[in-house]
Amino acid sequence: MRSFSLSRLAQYTRYYYVSNSRFVFTTLLMMVGIPLLFGVLSRDYHAVRDSVVAFYVFTAFGSALFATTALRERGRKTMEVTIPVSNEERIVFMVLNSALFFPLMSMVTGVLALTLGTPFYYGDYSLAQIIGSLLRDYYFDYPFYLSIMLMSSCCLLINLLARRRLFVAYLLAFIGFIVFCVMLGNILENTLFYDPEFNKQYFFLYVDSDKIELCAKVIYSLMPILFYILSYVALRKRQMKW
Numbered sequence: 001m002r003s004f005s006l007s008r009l010a011q012y013t014r015y016y017y018v019s020n021s022r023f024v025f026t027t028l029l030m031m032v033g034i035p036l037l038f039g040v041l042s043r044d045y046h047a048v049r050d051s052v053v054a055f056y057v058f059t060a061f062g063s064a065l066f067a068t069t070a071l072r073e074r075g076r077k078t079m080e081v082t083i084p085v086s087n088e089e090r091i092v093f094m095v096l097n098s099a100l101f102f103p104l105m106s107m108v109t110g111v112l113a114l115t116l117g118t119p120f121y122y123g124d125y126s127l128a129q130i131i132g133s134l135l136r137d138y139y140f141d142y143p144f145y146l147s148i149m150l151m152s153s154c155c156l157l158i159n160l161l162a163r164r165r166l167f168v169a170y171l172l173a174f175i176g177f178i179v180f181c182v183m184l185g186n187i188l189e190n191t192l193f194y195d196p197e198f199n200k201q202y203f204f205l206y207v208d209s210d211k212i213e214l215c216a217k218v219i220y221s222l223m224p225i226l227f228y229i230l231s232y233v234a235l236r237k238r239q240m241k242w
Contacts, residue, residue: 008085012085016070020069033113035052036117038051040120048113048114049114052134053138056110056138060098064156067097067156068094068160072166099149099152103148107135110139114131149224153223153225154173154227156227
């Protein structure tokens with residue numbers, strides 16, 4: 001079997017969504033129904049938009065869980081590893097889930113929920129402006145999308161590395177993230193600033209802010225790619241050991 005085939009990838013994607021159609025259908029109903037319910041009860045489109053954004057953030061966790069469920073469940077993992085699909089095709093499917101399919105689901109259901117709630121909103125408003133604001137501020141905003149990708153890739157790696165207790169894995173990852181932020185803050189505090197008692201200037205005043213911003217954007221953009229690469233390594237190493 002060749003290492004990668006677009007045909008097998010398409011067939012595997014269709015198989016996975018058909019075999020998990022109940023989960024997908026339930027998720028879509030929730031992504032439309034819950035924001036719409038909040039909009040009807042509050043008579044305010046802001047409640048719908050806020051709920052839609054919350055579900056958009058949820059897709060970062062849901063896409064990773066959805067893509068790895070068959071590999072983790074006792075009753076399905078044996079059959080899943082016998083499917084004629086390579087690790088390369090499987091990881092591309094997982095990346096497409098988190099980077100394309102689930103964000104598109106969230107965007108379409110969000111626009112639908114805002115539109116269906118139109119008869120219940122108070123005040124003067126323009127539906128086109130509301131939808132445009134939602135798309136511009138969240139779905140078409142690159143930093144926000146990149147944040148979703150960072151969470152999705154990190155969650156995918158956790159799902160692939162965790163054995164049985166997924167909650168414990170997420171808890172340890174959260175604690176590790178907090179410890180990392182504290183250590184990074186201490187390092188920056190001790191290295192980027194001089195002692196103000198000696199009337200010395202702050203270090204960052206002498207650094208080109210444009211270069212720092214560019215470096216930060218590059219590093220931030222590469223982090224999801226790094227997590228996806230580590231996810232691929234974890235998939236190859238751990239797939240047959242669950």
